[in-house]
Amino acid sequence: MADSHAKMTQATPQEVIISILAGLFAPLLAIFLIVQLVLGIQDNHQPDATDEAAEQATLNRIKPFATLVALDANAPKVEKSGQEVYDAVCTSCHAAGALGAPKFDNKGDWGPRIAKGYDTLVKHAIEGINQMPARGGDGDLSDVEVARAVAYMANSAGANFKAPEPAAAAAPAAAGAATVAKGDPAKGKAVYDAHCSACHAAGVAGAPKFGDKASWDKRIAQGYDTLLSHATKGIGAMPPKGGADISDADLADAVAYLYVEGGGKL
Ligand code: HEC
Ligand code: HEC
Numbered sequence: 001m002a003d004s005h006a007k008m009t010q011a012t013p014q015e016v017i018i019s020i021l022a023g024l025f026a027p028l029l030a031i032f033l034i035v036q037l038v039l040g041i042q043d044n045h046q047p048d049a050t051d052e053a054a055e056q057a058t059l060n061r062i063k064p065f066a067t068l069v070a071l072d073a074n075a076p077k078v079e080k081s082g083q084e085v086y087d088a089v090c091t092s093c094h095a096a097g098a099l100g101a102p103k104f105d106n107k108g109d110w111g112p113r114i115a116k117g118y119d120t121l122v123k124h125a126i127e128g129i130n131q132m133p134a135r136g137g138d139g140d141l142s143d144v145e146v147a148r149a150v151a152y153m154a155n156s157a158g159a160n161f162k163a164p165e166p167a168a169a170a171a172p173a174a175a176g177a178a179t180v181a182k183g184d185p186a187k188g189k190a191v192y193d194a195h196c197s198a199c200h201a202a203g204v205a206g207a208p209k210f211g212d213k214a215s216w217d218k219r220i221a222q223g224y225d226t227l228l229s230h231a232t233k234g235i236g237a238m239p240p241k242g243g244a245d246i247s248d249a250d251l252a253d254a255v256a257y258l259y260v261e262g263g264g265k266l
Contacts, residue, residue: 079142080145080148081152085148086149089141100131107158110158125146183254184253184256191250194244195254199242210261216264227255231254232251
């Protein structure tokens with residue numbers, strides 16, 4: 001009787017604790033499961049909610065890649081500076097003078113080579129010479145990049161070479177020059193009479209006089225393209241396009257007319 005009573009009083013606190021834990025745990029478990037279920041449903045359904053949402057989700061997922069591809073495909077190659085090329089490619093031999101390479105910053109090594117002239121050095125660097133591999137062994141380097149690295153190295157050792165401008169900057173100018181054909185002097189007469197004669201007939205404001213070889217000689221020596229460019233942008237007291245509202249083609253014709261009548265040959 002005493003035993004069973006003792007057992008009963010011993011068991012009671014455990015039962016109480018278990019029932020409290022169970023009482024707490026069961027609802028917590030239920031809540032946890034419900035939350036999981038809801039999250040699961042949301043996860044499954046969100047992307048498929050509409051075609052548009054799914055498409056947007058896909059676009060968002062591939063966006064970084066798509067951007068990368070677009071950059072690679074469309075971006076013009078950014079020409080590296082001479083120092084960048086040197087640091088990446090040329091330094092491996094030219095820093096310490098490996099294989100007999102002229103050392104960076106070493107006037108004794110570079111003096112005789114600088115004396116060959118920039119163009120020769122660039123040519124040798126592009127084509128390779130003796131132990132020096134073509135383009136320093138990096139076939140991806142453009143001519144401009146190699147030329148810049150040559151200037152960077154030679155200038156470190158006392159030269160004063162001017163590295164070429166980026167090809168990107170030169171290209172539009174070249175394209176422009178190619179598309180603007182030389183003007184037609186025959187068509188230029190009418191344009192001249194209407195827009196240029198005011199100054200050029202009598203030589204107003206120091207304008208070179210029409211047909212006067214003495215005042216055109218030096219100007220013609222600059223070449224037609226330069227004259228056209230000056231006439232387009234204006235020069236000294238000559239306003240852009242002579243202040244006339246005419247097309248580039250008309251201006252080119254008028255310049256051609258002035259040029260030929262001034263003694264130039266197109
Ligand atoms: C694998 C080693 C090596 C690398 C890399 C290298 N060079 Fe050279 N370079 C040489 C050697 C060796 C010479 C001397 C060649 C000779 O005149 O016999 C030399 C010579 C030159 C000369 C002088 C050419 C002349 O006509 O006197 C130039 C300019 C030059 N290198 C530019 C470069 C540039 C620019 C790079 C990086 C794009 C580069 N080198 C990378 C080994 C290298
Ligand atoms: C308002 C006066 C004026 C008008 C209008 C004018 N010019 Fe001129 N032009 C000048 C003067 C001044 C110069 C000399 C500028 C200088 O070299 O300082 C000149 C120079 C030039 C030159 C030589 C540029 C050079 O580099 O030497 C050309 C080519 C030329 N003009 C073409 C034209 C044409 C084509 C027209 C008509 C569309 C025109 N000009 C209308 C005043 C004029």
